[in-house]
Amino acid sequence: SYTARIGPSILSSDLAQLGQECRRMMECGADYLHLDVMDGHFVPNITFGHPMVECLRTAVGPDPFFDMHMMVSRPEQWVKPMAAAGASQYTFHLEATTNPGNLIKEIRESGMKVGLAIKPATTVEELAPWAAQVDMALVMTVEPGFGGQKFMEDMMPKVSWLRSQFPSLDIEVDGGVGPDSIHRCAEAGANMIVSGSAVVSSDDPRSVIALLKNVVME
Ligand code: DX5
Ligand code: ZN
Numbered sequence: 001s002y003t004a005r006i007g008p009s010i011l012s013s014d015l016a017q018l019g020q021e022c023r024r025m026m027e028c029g030a031d032y033l034h035l036d037v038m039d040g041h042f043v044p045n046i047t048f049g050h051p052m053v054e055c056l057r058t059a060v061g062p063d064p065f066f067d068m069h070m071m072v073s074r075p076e077q078w079v080k081p082m083a084a085a086g087a088s089q090y091t092f093h094l095e096a097t098t099n100p101g102n103l104i105k106e107i108r109e110s111g112m113k114v115g116l117a118i119k120p121a122t123t124v125e126e127l128a129p130w131a132a133q134v135d136m137a138l139v140m141t142v143e144p145g146f147g148g149q150k151f152m153e154d155m156m157p158k159v160s161w162l163r164s165q166f167p168s169l170d171i172e173v174d175g176g177v178g179p180d181s182i183h184r185c186a187e188a189g190a191n192m193i194v195s196g197s198a199v200v201s202s203d204d205p206r207s208v209i210a211l212l213k214n215v216v217m218e
Helices: 015-027 050-060 075-085 100-109 124-131 153-165 182-188 205-216
Strands: 005-008 033-038 066-071 089-093 113-118 136-140 170-174 192-195
Touching: 005 205, 015 033, 015 050, 015 205, 033 050, 050 066, 050 075, 066 075, 066 113, 075 089, 075 100, 089 100, 089 136, 100 113, 100 124, 113 124, 124 136, 124 153, 136 153, 153 170, 153 182, 182 192, 182 205, 192 205
Parallel strands: 005 192, 033 066, 066 089, 089 113, 113 136, 136 170, 170 192
Antiparallel strands: 005 033
């Protein structure tokens, strides 16, 4: 049997109510929360940083898993502050660093899990040398920067290849994933599914999360 976890991205939610939105997503059946950090440099958009994460941790309590998707140019800079703020996993972009090995080590030493993300133009062969050292690989299924974009189905071969090479690696997909595209992700072998606008912008997030879970649990 195959099971995947669903992690809503709160990027598309009411940003004035983020704490409440995070609580609401957990109450609606989310398995974890995917928190999108953007610096206006690595991507053409800005969201929030570690002070916000600290407040969100206080709002939701100690249990929810925070997967920090760090769309920032100098990921080394925020490892310690994010760990101190209550982040559970630090997912950085391979394109943003010249020394992934050292960064992986620093993240581990800080007590967080390690995620490694690749943009659509980055090949999975570039990620592969690091895959055995990380907890999770993130295959982006949109160009990072904005919620609500169209799912890129042509990223699925990356997921299938990673799954074939690294059977126990957590593999996450992020971007445009919802009831219409989650089948593809599950078939390819993704086991951590980010869904932003499809869940958050719905009138009934509980039903959408239940629907998504139904696809990935059998
Ligand atoms: C895009 C972000 C995604 C995005 C997901 O840069 O990394 O997490 O917000 O939202 P949807 O599911 O709407 O594409
Ligand atoms: Zn993301």
